Amino acid sequence: MPKAIRIHQYGGPEVMRYEDVTVGEPGPGQIRVRQSAIGVNFIDIYFRSGLYKAPQLPFTPGNEGAGTVVSVGEGVTGFKPGERVAYGSASGTYADEVVIDAKSVVRVPEGIDDDTAAAMMLKGLTTQYLLRRTYRVQPGDTILFHAAAGGVGLIATQWAKHLGATVIGTVGSPDKVALAREHGCDHVILYRDEDFAAKVKEITGGKGCQVVYDGVGQATFPASLDCLRPFGYFVNFGSASGPVTQFDINLLAQKGSLYATRPTLFTHTADRAVLDEMAADLFEVVRSGAVKIPVHARAKLADAQRVHADLAGRQTTGATVMHP
Template sequence: MPKAIRIHEYGGPEVLRYEEVSVGDPGPGQIRVRQSAIGVNFIDIYFRSGQYKAPQLPFTPGNEGAGTVVAVGEGVTGFAPGDRVAYGSASGTYAEEVVIEARMVVRVPDGIDDDTAAAMMLKGLTTQYLLRRTYKVQPGDTILFHAAAGGVGLIATQWAKHLGATVIGTVGSPDKVALAREHGCDHVILYRDEDFAARVKEITGGKGCQVVYDGVGKATFPASLDCLRPFGTFVSFGSASGPVAAFDIGLLGQKGSLYATRPTLFTHAADRATLEEMAADLFAVVQSGAVMIPVHTRAKLADAPKVHADLAGRQTTGATVMHP
């Protein structure tokens, strides 16, 4: 029987159990995939801890992966057994085999290996909607990207630089500064040690940024708002340090008629045509060499508890991929 990571109760990394599971045949509109690489993301920790609730317990975590189609359900067109595929908004991907809605899946082009595909789907598609849909980065813009050495950060800073922006990145420790610079940051700020809002004002000559992308949350809010110029956009897309607390919307007026938004990949990817456009854009910048996908950690699926402990402890940079 195939194996998977199962969560029977919410908690720390120790609740991740490696167990045999039964994987059914794909139903109408579904495909079954034998996975070769599984992406790891901070959202997996939110589900494991219970900050985000799964539909039921026990459940298999994970949204991202890549592999080969082994069976297709009724009514599925465009996919056949043997096709290489990847996905960033599936469910239950911490597994050897998984049944997925075909509408969540894209074909992987030649020239992109499975590890890269598994590492880039959730983080790369997140980057795509952030930089190309939520606030469309233009040449000459100055942007602030928090956690620039993280999985999304290292993709986003390269892509933003490629789009012609001046990129300011924040990182949590001195050893991540060089990495952030190598991946497109023009300026790097240690957000735990420096007043990052004051540094942004200094770097921008008092003007501020057009946009702040914030996946950190509690630790960087509301100071992120002080980094924006009038009519600037605050984009909250994650809460690695804890969620942003409720705030008075009047704050946005006081700080310069700001825009604030909380988009998610799931909303964007729900429309099949949009997902295909986003994936094509992502694959194009990766295949051109403009954006490299840094896979810094590879681990066995059975070692998921250690993988989660390292990710939560900010011990990782770039992407982590697990192999069944």
């Protein structure tokens, strides 16, 4: 009998139960996938804790994974059984098998294994929309990326460096400094111990950055705005330390006519043509070797509670992949 993680009430890691489930056949526009690798992301914690609400309880968390197509529903022409696929904006992926909308799935090209695919879809596509679609990083730009040793950070800093930017990264602990440097950071700041806005001013000769990418939230706001030059972009895409709740829009005027945005991957990938374009861009930089996908931890799906405890404790670097 197939297994999945089920959450019957919001709470800590202990609310996740490893249970037998029934997997239905794919409906119109859907495919059924036997998963070989499951991506783990901070958004999974937001859903488990109830910060983000699931459509109903109980539910199976997870948005990311890779595997092999088992069967396809009515009207699906782009995929057939036996093909390797991956996805970063599905739902219910903490499972052996999953039925998902074909519109959120892409084929995995040769040369990219399933662990890499499962680790790169949500984080890699997030990086793609941040660096290429939200603020388009240009050669010569100076960027600040918070949590540079995290899952998105280690992909984004390599990609930004590849695009010709000077990359300033912040990390939460001294043991993450070397890792951030190895993945493209020209400068690394310990944001809990140092005044990172002052350090950014010093590094940039008082000019500031074109863009700040912030997946940390509460702990780095509003100081992130002080890192920007006039007309700079503050891009908040996550809340690892808690959400930015009070946002006074007048701050943007005071700090230099700044732009601020809170994009999500789901809005970008809702358009199939855009998803294909983003995935092609991601696969190209990975296959060329310009961006390496760091999978630093592997675990069994049955051990999801421990995986979440490590991630929430901000003990992890790079990507974690679970195997059914």
